[in-house]
Amino acid sequence: MEHLNGSDGVEVVVNLPKEKVEQINAICNSFDNDPQELINVLHETQHLFGYLPAEVQDVIAHNLHVPVAHVYGVVTFYSYFTMIPRGEHPISVCTGTACYVRGAEKVLEEFKKELHIKVGETTPDGRFSINCLRCVGACGLAPVVLVGEKVYGRVSPDGVKAILAEYNK
């Protein structure tokens, strides 16, 4: 629980440890607390925390002097931003045009079946999460799957189990 006393005199109470609030403050400060930089601030903050929970958005809104409803509006507009913590090994299936025609949908279905979660969700043990993305610029390798930052090319539904096995050792 941290009390923020902004220059506007309005006290906001957030349920975050002091250390995390200070990390967010540092990011906001690096963009001069400029409301125009909201998307960049959200980018860096998500990079740091892995996701953007309500409390984090509140601190950002407070620092940038914008309504938290506005921050939430931006977070929910861009599919890149997420309010759900991503898994330890985030799986991204490319569903861009090239991957799609080469069977990305079937690969995606296989991941969902194996992990028992939907797109945008995280497994209860926090190990895996599934997301879709649109084109990583490796269309020659379609269909493409990313696990963390590792790229897998020409993935077939049959290969899904093997990929997951690498991380289940």
Next chain:
Amino acid sequence: MIRLTIDKKTIEVEPGTTILKAARKAGVEIPTLCHFELCDMGIENKPGGCRICVVEVEGRRNLAPSCITEVQEGMVINTHNIRVLNARTTVLKLIISDHPFDCLVCAKSGDCELQELARQFGIRTVPYGGEQSHYRKDTSPSIIRDVDKCIMCRRCEMMCNEVQTVGALSAVNRGFMSVVAPAFEMNLEDSPCTYCGQCVSVCPTGALTEVDHTNEIIRALSDPKKTVVVQTAPAVRAALGEEFGLEPGTLVTGRMVSALRELGFDHVFDTDFSADLTIMEEGTELLQRLRGHLAGDPNVRLPILTSCCPGWVNFFEHNFPDLLDVPSTAKSPQQMFGAIAKSWFADRIGVERKDLVVVSIMPCLAKKYECQRDEFSVDGNPDVDFSISTRELAAFIKQANIDFLNLPEGDFDDPLGESSGAGVIFGNTGGVIEAACRTAYELHTGKRLEKVEFEALRGMEGIRSATVDFDGLPLRIGIAHGLGNARKLLDEVREGRSQYHAIEIMACPGGCIGGGGQPFHHGNSEILARRAAAIYSEDERKTIRKSHENPSIIRLYREFLGEPGSHKAHSLLHTEYFPKNNEVTINMQS
């Protein structure tokens, strides 16, 4: 100047004019939906999102949205050829395909702009099936959000953020899922919403409406054990007639009183009475603070801020919790009325508090929340039981088969129905401070005010300032209406650079005449101007123009309260304010 042709009419307009406005100048009214304007107040919403206002510009491949397309030299525009009409019809059908078909039971039926367009365009079938949006209904003490009916025009978002700077509402999510909602889709009640109701007054559909309390009142009226009294706010009489087809600005004070009597209220009283009472208390507080300030007392806070507007009170509790000692502690006229009705008046007529029901008719939605605040009740019994809007009263009168237009002119009952012209002008921006000046001047100088009208305090500009000469003492007064304007004056106070002795603030543009509970003006600012003029004419017609000369007020102090600011007056007529922390307590799993 730019020359162009619209529907074969050639006109000249300033560069930068939109096709929509140029057409209006040429006498061509293009239908709109998301576009909204209150031009005299500089309020405009033009996201160019709905595509109802499309027109054909010769030589252009696509139809142009006229509300955001600027005119160019030599443009030839068709606003109603078959291509345009087909496009509009298709757009309408697509919007309706994701809109409930429950017009029969919709609170907005008859005032809905989408319904009106569907009628105008003769929409009889909607061929597009498929998914419809389903959201939970969000009911707060004042406002209901039923966003299944939201068409994403974003007028409410513009009002809430740009005009009021409240920041409770924002467009969230994307594509088909997009909707206007508070942060984290929390309830309005948990957001920084002030219940000013300006979102409701601009919503084209039934997505935002008021909580209706008419049925509770009907129940109280039919209970023989209850004595039911009613108070009517000043701005109601200047707008109620619009609901019965009368010209905007028609005063219907007498007919309104007769209608309330026919509805069965035992006593028909006037909030103008308690507006006079507010002036006695607030004016006294102003003079006390002013004298303290002039005597060099460092503990005196100036400027004093008016506190009659509940939307404004909510706003500063949310946004300026560090300045809670700046506003006057005087309760609003609605609450002063309730406190006096359930004490002095109840005793006089020998009715127990629990058997007296106080109803208020207000131009306001925040009043619904205000009368439910804990501090305005005694042992769980509220000073004001129910507050309904001008619109709800009109519907109630119609339900009761009352021929409103042909009613005789009734008079308010004594003693809580007697008022001065000063009480009446509370309905207009600048009115409260003008009323306060009329009384404070005479009390401070001991001289008689020759001219009671303070023209310098009147007008429709968002922020106004004037210096009033109190017999050698220049009293600097600030006035703001609309919460965005209020925020600017409050920021000055916070930074210690406010030049004013007293500031009047009203949450709604125009003051109470433009309140969130008034008949819908659909963006016609002329209506607001006429209501304001009606209020001033009611003031002129009064023989008593100053609050301290109201005989019933004089009697109330003599028989019951003692002096303004007395211990008894303080316990009944003053209040305190509470900081509203914008705490985020969202359970991420929910």
